[in-house]
Amino acid sequence: MSAFVFALVCVIILLIMPKEGDKLHQLIAAVFRDYFVYAPVKRAGRLLTQEAKTPDEVDWSGKLAENSWKEPFLPHREKLFESRRGLLETKGEQPPVACLGMNILDLKALTLFDLVFGNDVYYQNRRQKILVIGYGADWPNSYKKSKVFSHNFKEDALEHVSFDIFIAGRKSGEPVFYSGSAAGRKLLESCRIKNFENIKFAGAVAESGPDKRMLEIKGKLERSADHYLWNNLDQICLACGKCTIACPTCFCFDLEDKVNPDDPRRDRKWGSCFYNDFSLVAGGHKELDTVKKKIFFWYYHKFARIPKEYSYVGCVSCGRCTRTCPVNIDIAKNIAKILKMK
């Protein structure tokens, strides 16, 4: 009898004990309660990274949204100084923001931003208040299967990207949780999620050294100025700059003064190396005066200059530029052409 009661109690406990999936709901509810949330949201048939009002809106398909996650980290326009009397640094008070559902490729782009803007007081003030929750549907199989052309897949990928919590979805069964920071750990524990793995950030670059594939592309691209590819692209590319807006790693910016009497200010705004005034100097000289020079500049930045400067990828292979290009310029195919160089 007592054995029966014990078994019954055990079954009841198992039934009422929250499963990891339920815990995921708890976690998401906590995030929506305490943070202003950016997430992949499908609206009017388009999957975009945008403000999510409720947990139901979040898309968990694991597909990459059309746009990147740049906006919460590096807004397309931000006020650096109030310029009514001199130039007073803007001390923006922003609500706590959570970026929920960042793909591993987007986490790589974020990790690059953390390197590039390491000494930027505006970026750092904002960054410290952003909770980053990564997500991989069917992780890590989804990553292994995706067409990553700019670098190799490493099993320890999570050790080399910035995040607070990473949720690894499983095709069957419960999700697996990882914490990547003290803040992430605290939040998981507050949601009574005990079964998670702590990932210690081991630096953006693996201990074994910079990515071999990245270095191979870099070496060839540096020597490719006379490659026929650039002449071909010169004929096709419209220099519209849509790729630079869609790209999660494009971070070029302009400083711009506004003399609006109600709010005189010095802003930082996204720039684009495809725009005509990007290299224009007083007197009218323009270094990037052909489409060929512009598109080479863009590729060179991603595949040569960033790898040289940070030993880190300047392209994360998300393919957003290819998806958004009005004339179907395919970055993966172009890099394949560069790799065929001897």
Place this chain on the structure above:
Amino acid sequence: MNNIYQPQKARVISASRESIDTVLLRFQFADKTLQKKFAYLSGQFMQIGFPGWGECPISICSSPSDSQKYFELAIRDVGQLTHKINELKSGDEAWVRGPFGNGFDTDLYAGKELILIGGGCGFVPLRPIIMDALAGRIKTKSLKIFYGCFNEDTLLFKKQYPEWNRGAELGIILEKPTANWRGEKGLITALIQKRRISPAATVVMVGPPVMYRFAIKELEAKKIKPQNIWLSLERRMYCGVGICQHCAIGPYYVCKDGPVFNYAQLKNISHAI
């Protein structure tokens, strides 16, 4: 964390018209402790501007030995912002950040025949080298200054020519001088062709890209090695610290890795000069 975009207020302590389109301004930081701590190298530049007007990069043209007292900028009126700067009078204020860039490595000139080649307003950053060489702060074997300019009205630093002529070989060539001009007429390349330059000389050159392309040919004809040619580049720039990408050339940033480059560094980079 220090704000890399925060400019500081600086006051004009003297303003003089250097040429028909260029003003020479001597600045002091409004904050005296900043001025006392201020240090720069020849060839470095400042970002100067005003609230509502943006900023532009301008080479410092005073000697680094005066850095704790003041700094000077010679600014040509070529756009809206530089026009406003040209109207500054003694006592007026501007906002500056800097110094930025690598500057000239003047230690390399010690014991060398030093050739300075300036074209147009590119002559500006060469002035501190001339001043330091003539004052013995840079111990060159000899100094030759070749300066190509449009006409008499656009010549810079005229008051200093007698002194420079005493301590160095100063060659000036004008592209379109008036009938009264008794000096040389033509382009800077003609001057380089005519003058004696030893193959072992060190050359420092500042001017527009077109000048570099032709002047380098002349220097190569005189057997000067690429690694002995130094030049300073001009690019659009915003941040000044190698982030915003506007001034990138190949693997380098003009604002951070430059503006001074060795010609050997640049010769294989497409569109660098």
